[in-house]
Amino acid sequence: MDSINLGFFAPCPRGLEAVLADELKDLGASDIEATAGGVTFTGTLALCYRVNLQSRIASRILLRITEASYRDEHDVYDAAKAVRWQDWFTPQQTIKVKVSAHHCPLKSLEFVTLRVKDAVCDRFQYARNTRPVVDTHAPDILIAVFLDGTTCTLYLDTxxxxxxxxxxxxxxxxxxxxxxxxxxxLRLAKWVPETVLFDPMxxxxxxxxEAALMARRVAPGIGRRFAFEKLLSFEARTLSDLRTELKxxxxxxxxxxxxxxxxxxxxxxxIRANLSIAGSVDAVTLHQGDVLDLLAPAExxxxxxxxxxGHRMGNPDTLQAFYPRFGDQLKQHYCGWTAHIFTADLKLPGLLRLAPSRRVPLFNGAIECRLFEFRMVAGSPRKPRPQDQPPRDH
Ligand SMILES: C[S@@+](CC[C@H](N)C(=O)[O-])C[C@H]1O[C@@H](n2cnc3c(N)ncnc32)[C@H](O)[C@@H]1O
Structure with missing residues (x-):
């Protein structure tokens, strides 16, 4: 099994597809293609374990099981029924089917969910004379279905x-x-563990x-369990060798x-409680204070x-008063620094009265945000006035 090349999809927060593709390349994935909301790639089962343990950017790793064109729910049922699910898991394990769609012409995704569940159970009935039970809360096996306008793709969540x-x-x-x-x-900002890092909020x-784990070269998933451990293909030795290598x-x-x-x-x-669990107390120097009173911790x-x-926390009027002062603070005390500010407030550069050197569109869940980069050199470009140019993305 380990030498077989398998297809995968790794979803990620929107806007991070390109850096996730770079990360997957570093981890040894092949046929990498960034698409909206994630990255497709191929690799072996061992690579699947590695990416689950080492990716800092993917939200999950889905193993592609089948793909078929469809026009109605019957076609989706047939595609799901054609899969030899008994090669992947047993009917004693609980299942959940999760359908997501983009430009899908079908009326009810709930009905599609039901039909895929029926197809999987019917296949087990036919092959093993028994049916798996659904558990929507904590299933052993999650089957993810993605429908676009014409194609349905079925995945196993690993x-x-x-x-x-x-x-x-x-x-x-x-x-x-x-x-x-x-x-x-941090990857978009090209942070490397030789550069001093400061988060004043x-x-x-x-x-x-996350930076401390990167600096200590700790694999983000080293201490957790994964759904692939429940698949019949699971190779415990491959996982334990990988954990040893990463440690x-x-x-x-x-x-x-x-x-x-x-x-x-x-x-x-x-943060103290979290640092302690992350084993990184020594990696981060903590200060308590208002960002307007703190000096930069390095040259x-x-x-x-x-x-x-505004719409998540903070009083908009207070923030309006805060930003110009923070812009001054950056200009006076952070010469030689690069600031990366992640916000849903698209007017932030105008409020800071600083011109960003880069603005990257990113999504925090459904909220459209920007990562603004400001290079703080002596005499950093000031924005003339905030009422200013509409944001331009590139
Ligand atoms: C959106 S939260 C940051 C969340 C953080 N990135 C995390 O993942 O937990 C903003 C933080 O800024 C802090 N804050 C707000 N105004 C501040 C100020 N003037 N100086 C220092 N910290 C401030 C708040 O206490 C809050 O913890």
Whole structure:
């Protein structure tokens, strides 16, 4: 089984497809193609395990089982019934079918879900004379179906819990961003563990904890379980060899490299708890204070943050008053730094009165956001006035 080339799809937060494709290439995937919302690739079962353990950006890894053109629910049923599901799992295991669609002409996705479930159960009835039971809460086996206008694709989920659940987050804080979104932003920002990193609005610490794991070369999934362990194809030896290999490359934290601050004492409590679970207490220097009063922790480095924004938290008037002051702070105290600010507030550069050197469209769930990059050099370009140019994306 291990030498067979299999097809996969790795969904990710929208906007991170290109950096996920780069990451998958580094991990040894082939036939990589970034599409909207994820990346398709091929590889062996061993690669599937590796990507589940090592990808910092994918939300999950789906194994492509079949693909067929369809016009109605009967065609989808036939495609699902044609699969030898008994080669992948047993009828004693519980199943769940999850359908998602884009430009699908069918009226009811619930009906499609039911028909795929029927097809899988009918196939087991035919092959094993018994039917698997549905468990929508904690199934052993998740069958993911994707329908576009003409093609249905059936996948087996190999991850189980989404991959952004690394296991270190016990304390959520206020409006945390997802771990894989934070890791993707660090990759978009081209952060490398030789550059000083500072998140002055760290909340529960997502950016800096992900950075600490990267700096320590800890595989994000090293401590968790995966759905592929429940498939009949599971090779325990391949997984244990991989865990041993990944453990062997871990290195200790480099003190003074990563800094985090927040003005809220609860945020500091939260990040301390999370750092402790992530085994990264020594990797991050913590400060409590208002970002407007804090000085840069080094001569140069990369500042990354997601400030509160109107419709999730924070009072819009307070933020309007805060941003010009923060823009001044960046200009006066962060010469030599590059700031990456992730926000849903598309007017942020105008409010800061700074011209971004780059703006990358990204989605935080359904919310359209930007990652703005500001290069803080002496005499950084000031925006003339905020009422300003409409945002241009590139
Ligand atoms: C959107 S949350 C950051 C979430 C964080 N990235 C995470 O994943 O948990 C914004 C944080 O900014 C902090 N904050 C707001 N205004 C601040 C200020 N003026 N100085 C320092 N921290 C501030 C809040 O306490 C909050 O923890």
């Amino acid at each position: 991850s189980g819990d989404p991959l952004f659940k690394r296991g270190w987050r016990k304390s959520a804080g206020e409006a945390p961003i997802r771990e894989n979104l934070a890791a993707g932003i 760290c909340g529960s610490g997502t950016f800096v904890i 062997a490359v871990e290195i200790p934290a480099k003190p003074g490299l990563i800094h985090a601050a927040d003005r809220s004492p609860q945020a500091l409590t939260s 140069s480095g990369l500042l990354v943050m997601n400030p509160p924004y």
